Amino acid sequence: MNGVHDMGGMDGFGPVIREQNEPVFHADWERRAYAVVSLVLRAAQTNVDEFRHAIERIPPARYLASSYYERWIAAAETILVEHRIATREELVAKEDATVDPRQIANAVPARGPAPVKDKSAKRPPRARFAKGDRVRARNLNPVGHTRLPRYVRGKAGVIARDWGVFVFPDTNAHHAGGKPQHCYSVSFDARELWGKPTSSRERLYIDLWEEYLEPIASKPKDKTSKRKAARRTVRR
Amino acid sequence: MSGDHHNTDDSGPAARVKALEALLTEKGLIDPAAIDAIVDTYETRVGPRNGARVVAKAWTDPAYRKRLFADATSAVAELGFAGPEGGHLVALENTDRIHNLVVCTLCSCYPWPVLGLPPVWYKSFAYRSRAVSNPRGVLEDFGLELPSEVEIRVWDSSAEIRYLVIPQRPKGTAKMTEDELAAIVTRDSMVGVAKVEAPRA
Numbered sequence: 001m002n003g004v005h006d007m008g009g010m011d012g013f014g015p016v017i018r019e020q021n022e023p024v025f026h027a028d029w030e031r032r033a034y035a036v037v038s039l040v041l042r043a044a045q046t047n048v049d050e051f052r053h054a055i056e057r058i059p060p061a062r063y064l065a066s067s068y069y070e071r072w073i074a075a076a077e078t079i080l081v082e083h084r085i086a087t088r089e090e091l092v093a094k095e096d097a098t099v100d101p102r103q104i105a106n107a108v109p110a111r112g113p114a115p116v117k118d119k120s121a122k123r124p125p126r127a128r129f130a131k132g133d134r135v136r137a138r139n140l141n142p143v144g145h146t147r148l149p150r151y152v153r154g155k156a157g158v159i160a161r162d163w164g165v166f167v168f169p170d171t172n173a174h175h176a177g178g179k180p181q182h183c184y185s186v187s188f189d190a191r192e193l194w195g196k197p198t199s200s201r202e203r204l205y206i207d208l209w210e211e212y213l214e215p216i217a218s219k220p221k222d223k224t225s226k227r228k229a230a231r232r233t234v235r236r
Numbered sequence: 237m238s239g240d241h242h243n244t245d246d247s248g249p250a251a252r253v254k255a256l257e258a259l260l261t262e263k264g265l266i267d268p269a270a271i272d273a274i275v276d277t278y279e280t281r282v283g284p285r286n287g288a289r290v291v292a293k294a295w296t297d298p299a300y301r302k303r304l305f306a307d308a309t310s311a312v313a314e315l316g317f318a319g320p321e322g323g324h325l326v327a328l329e330n331t332d333r334i335h336n337l338v339v340c341t342l343c344s345c346y347p348w349p350v351l352g353l354p355p356v357w358y359k360s361f362a363y364r365s366r367a368v369s370n371p372r373g374v375l376e377d378f379g380l381e382l383p384s385e386v387e388i389r390v391w392d393s394s395a396e397i398r399y400l401v402i403p404q405r406p407k408g409t410a411k412m413t414e415d416e417l418a419a420i421v422t423r424d425s426m427v428g429v430a431k432v433e434a435p436r437a
Contacts, residue, residue, distance in 0.1 A: 010361075029254075039267075077256070163397055185397070204368055208395075
């Protein structure tokens with residue numbers, strides 16, 4: 001989904017501020033939140049893609065106003081309600097009159113792809129791309145979960161490495177099948193992503209699943225095939 | 237509204253965590269002892285000291301260094317470090333010519349077994365948004381100015397691969413032991429927002 005979580009390349013958040021001697025947790029509730037949410041995910045038999053998507057579905061204004069562990073709590077509540085393990089009313093602390101149950105698990109509904117046949121039992125899929133291949137990130141705008149950020153869509157890059165076969169987040173997040181496929185490290189020239197004024201000495205590496213990519217045919221090959229096609233037409 | 241803030245009072249999120257914990261304990265879905273074990277792991281056992289051990293060994297043991305760049309998951313496991321968010325580790329080598337910087341623009345993926353849980357700045361919207369489009373500007377926020385001839389490689393952790401930057405060993409540390417070296421390696425240097433400094437004589 002094209003959510004506010006997809007932040008790569010946005011401006012306006014100000015400088016990065018580093019805290020000296022930062023503790024692992026800043027309050028006892030953060031400590032509890034980290035552990036409780038980890039256990040909720042285990043109890044609900046969810047997967048990391050579904051959890052990430054539950055965070056992404058927090059309404060944008062609330063997402064931006066929440067801290068990291070507040071977003072974890074909200075996502076855990078969403079998963080518990082959607083998996084019918086708990087109700088909104090149950091999730092409001094008995095002594096806390098300030099929380100309206102409607103504020104609990106108020107994520108936008110998930111709209112995932114239809115289940116695909118899981119071929120994971122068969123032999124691993126063959127790689128479509130190899131190191132050095134020129135590829136373009138496809139201009140996909142799925143309404144469900146995806147790990148293809150907006151800032152690389154439509155941009156041309158090069159396969160830097162094949163990491164092997166991984167389950168596909170876009171279907172796995174929605175329990176619509178693992179759809180295992182190759183995932184690649186794809187390298188982009190910063191000028192391709194951000195325009196000419198950018199330094200030529202910057203490159204971006206991002207890990208992209210095979211379905212996010214399409215091949216870029218090398219130019220000479222293109223011309224030959226066009227000429228051949230033209231000849232064929234003439235003969236006819 | 238920066239998203240970097242953290243609530244330290246006992247209202248709001250604190251009440252919701254309490255509700256979650258009480259409800260799930262009541263339903264028999266979580267064990268309160270497991271909560272303490274998880275907290276203890278990340279507060280005392282797993283943290284950037286683990287990554288510092290990996291870096292110090294890579295600086296002093298050429299055979300280990302080779303294994304680390306060939307297969308970081310196995311090389312890190314040799315030192316006893318493994319666990320969630322560490323199934324597919326990759327080590328990135330900083331040199332005079334190449335500087336690596338790690339980010340996760342979509343959430344806050346981070347190599348837990350070697351660096352622990354991420355600091356607030358790594359999770360901040362400021363870092364997630366600008367590290368990819370203006371890495372030199374972000375490094376300046378950390379007080380690190382790199383010569384223009386140095387190539388910057390930004391790694392956006394969009395999948396399950398987790399990256400550990402192996403910073404350059406500073407000059408003037410030839411006589412230091414592996415333990416002494418591990419003590420000067422900082423978390424920030426292993427994410428790529430700082431260099432390691434030699435201790436002042």
